[in-house]
Amino acid sequence: MQTDELIDSLACDVAVVPRAEPQRRLALTAIAGGLIAFVLVAVWLGLRPDLAEAISGDVFWIKAGYTLALAGAFFYAAERLSRPGVAAGRAWALALAIVAAFAGLGLMQWVAMPAAHQLAAIQGVSWRVCTRNILVLGAPTTLICVMSMRGLAPTRPMAAGFAAGAFSGAVAASVYGLHCPEAPYIFTAIWYTLGVGACGGLGAILGRWLLRW
Amino acid sequence: MEDFEKHLKALMLRGLDGDAQAHRQCLTLLRDRLRAYFGRRLAQDPEDSEDLVQEALLAVHARRATYDRSLPVTAWVYAIARYKLIDYWRRRKVRFAVPLDDVADFLAARAPALDDGLDLTRALQTLHPRQRALVEDVKIGGLSLAEAGARRGYSEGAAKVALHRALKLLSTRMSDADG
Numbered sequence: 001m002q003t004d005e006l007i008d009s010l011a012c013d014v015a016v017v018p019r020a021e022p023q024r025r026l027a028l029t030a031i032a033g034g035l036i037a038f039v040l041v042a043v044w045l046g047l048r049p050d051l052a053e054a055i056s057g058d059v060f061w062i063k064a065g066y067t068l069a070l071a072g073a074f075f076y077a078a079e080r081l082s083r084p085g086v087a088a089g090r091a092w093a094l095a096l097a098i099v100a101a102f103a104g105l106g107l108m109q110w111v112a113m114p115a116a117h118q119l120a121a122i123q124g125v126s127w128r129v130c131t132r133n134i135l136v137l138g139a140p141t142t143l144i145c146v147m148s149m150r151g152l153a154p155t156r157p158m159a160a161g162f163a164a165g166a167f168s169g170a171v172a173a174s175v176y177g178l179h180c181p182e183a184p185y186i187f188t189a190i191w192y193t194l195g196v197g198a199c200g201g202l203g204a205i206l207g208r209w210l211l212r213w
Numbered sequence: 214m215e216d217f218e219k220h221l222k223a224l225m226l227r228g229l230d231g232d233a234q235a236h237r238q239c240l241t242l243l244r245d246r247l248r249a250y251f252g253r254r255l256a257q258d259p260e261d262s263e264d265l266v267q268e269a270l271l272a273v274h275a276r277r278a279t280y281d282r283s284l285p286v287t288a289w290v291y292a293i294a295r296y297k298l299i300d301y302w303r304r305r306k307v308r309f310a311v312p313l314d315d316v317a318d319f320l321a322a323r324a325p326a327l328d329d330g331l332d333l334t335r336a337l338q339t340l341h342p343r344q345r346a347l348v349e350d351v352k353i354g355g356l357s358l359a360e361a362g363a364r365r366g367y368s369e370g371a372a373k374v375a376l377h378r379a380l381k382l383l384s385t386r387m388s389d390a391d392g
Contacts, residue, residue: 001333001349003244006267009348010274011237013377017229021278083279085292153276155296212300213272 022082025148026075029164030171033141037175040137045179054181063177063188066102070196071170073098078145078163082152088159095166099193106186113184121184127191130180134195135202138165138172142199146206154211161207162200169199217242222286229277240270243290250294255301265301267333268387269294275384336386344379347372 018024041047054060077091110121124130145164154160173192182188221242228236247266255262272293280289337345343365350361362372 001267001337003263003267003270004241005349006270006333007237007240007244009376009380010240010270011233012373013274013380014228014231014233014236015377016231017278019282083281083289084276084296085288086281086284151276153272153279153293153296155292213276 022079022149022152023075025082025152026078026145026167029141029145029148029168030071030075032144033138033168033171034175036140037137037172038178041175041179045133045176047178048181050181051178059183059185060177062105062185063180063192064174066098066188067170067174067177067192067196069098070095071167071174074163074167074170074196074200078149078160078167081156081160081163082149082154084153084155088163091163099189102185103189103193106184106189109184110186121186122190124182124184124187126180126182127187130182130187130191131195131198133179134169134173134176134192135198137176138169138195138199139202141168141172142203143206144168146203146210149207149211150213153213154207157207157211158204159207160211162204164207165203166196166200168203169196172199218285218287225277225280225286226282229280229282236274240274243273244270246290247294250291251298254298261301264333265294265297269297271333271380271384271387272297275381333383333387336383339386340379340382344375344382347375348379348383 048054073091073095077088077095080086080088080091110118113121126133142165145168146161149160149164173195176192176195221239224235224239224242228239244266247269248262251262251265251269252259255265269290273290276293280286337348340348347361347365347367350364362369362375365372367375
């Protein structure tokens with residue numbers, strides 16, 4: 001087919017293009033992912049028995065604030081990376097700053113603890129399953145997010161996949177707070193962050209395979 | 214170069230808001246720039262070069278929702294062209310350093326190469342005959358789409374939807390063919 005004929009065809013396929021398509025897809029993914037994670041928490045892990053009490057305290061919201069802030073940073077990264085030729089450096093820097101800030105908070109709280117409590121603060125009761133749980137909660141959303149990026153145009157498939165996965169993981173980790181009873185911030189800083197990173201890794205692998213165009 | 218960016222961006226924005234004429238002019242301008250870009254890098258393979266021009270135009274069209282209106286449109290198209298070029302070399306297992314500063318080349322218009330796109334022709338063959346005929350028949354203007362539709366037994370609205378689907382399929386087929 002002649003190039004000019006192709007152009008003629010394309011020119012007939014004109015409709016109004018939405019302005020914030022990547023943002024729209026990511027937002028829908030977050031809603032779907034949040035619901036999926038919530039259902040999994042409700043029927044598989046169970047809501048924490050002291051939820052009502054926890055919600056009226058600070059710790060619950062500081063933990064949620066961390067994971068939601070991470071979700072925001074990775075949303076920004078994923079949105080940038082869905083567009084050809086757009087740099088995501090600032091988004092990665094933001095994510096790193098959020099991790100560092102919260103880790104700093106966790107560390108400050110930890111060193112002030114009596115030595116006898118410090119190991120317990122890191123392990124809690126659920127350190128063996130926390131990261132795995134977040135990965136399970138976030139994996140379906142990671143797949144949905146990567147699939148929704150297929151119609152966009154990521155020129156760095158693995159990086160875009162990682163951002164999609166980490167975004168999904170951070171959303172899942174936020175919902176996971178409805179189950180997780182651990183209070184020390186160092187616990188969250190370590191195991192939740194690893195969970196988000198694991199979802200990111202899954203996203204990178206999926207991205208490599210699914211995001212070529 | 215700045216004038217070209219301004220002109221192209223104005224066309225692009227109107228095209229994004231549904232102006233078919235502006236979109237057509239935009240694609241035509243890009244056709245020339247893309248021919249210069251790929252033609253220089255694939256001097257030994259003018260047919261492959263024109264295939265890449267068509268692939269890039271199809272990608273520009275199909276994925277135009279990813280253009281950030283606050284950024285230069287030339288940078289966006291250049292990134293698409295570069296992505297297709299790297300993909301082309303990756304498929305042919307060539308290891309090459311692709312310089313990031315060749316955007317100046319991309320912005321300079323030059324002579325056109327062969328017009329025929331073999332990959333696109335092959336991808337067209339995989340469409341349903343009625344879809345293929347619609348894509349081949351259609352020319353600029355609502356009246357022509359109605360005519361092309363009537364020829365193939367579509368109402369104008371149905372023709373529009375059918376064309377959109379056919380082009381989407383073409384875009385996918387061409388990416389799949391590349392592996």
